[in-house]
Structures are given as C-alpha cells and as structure tokens.
Amino acid sequence: MLGKKKSATGRVIDLVCGMKIDPATAAATREHNGTTFYFCSKGCAKTFDSDPHRYEQA
Ligand SMILES: [Zn+2]
Incomplete structure (x- = not known):
C-alpha cells in the first residue's frame, strides 16, 4: 500500500478500497451499466x- 496523501477534495469513493478520490485525478475509470466508477489505481480497476x-x- 502506498501512503500517498492527497488534498481532501475527494468527491467519489473507490469502491474497491474505500478511498475517497477526486474524479479529475482518478488513476482509472470504468463504466458499468451506465455508471462511471473511479479508482485510485489501476490495481483497483483490475479488481473491479x-x-x-x-x-x-x-
Ligand atoms: Zn483504490
């Protein structure tokens, strides 16, 4: 786990790890059933x- 701290501007939650992230800086996104999911890392997107x-x- 990387302990990288970002500013507290997260507006969405990475459902894989529960981390709050800013959609603008998400490392990866996925669309599923019309919903966009945001992830803190490509690893989380893979898990998704x-x-x-x-x-x-x-
Ligand atoms: Zn994550």
Missing part, C-alpha cells in the same frame, strides 16, 4: 474488472 457485480450491488 474481475468482479464488477460485487461492487455495483453496493
């Missing part, structure tokens, strides 16, 4: 890809 349903239910 492996099981999108798990996160859309949340």
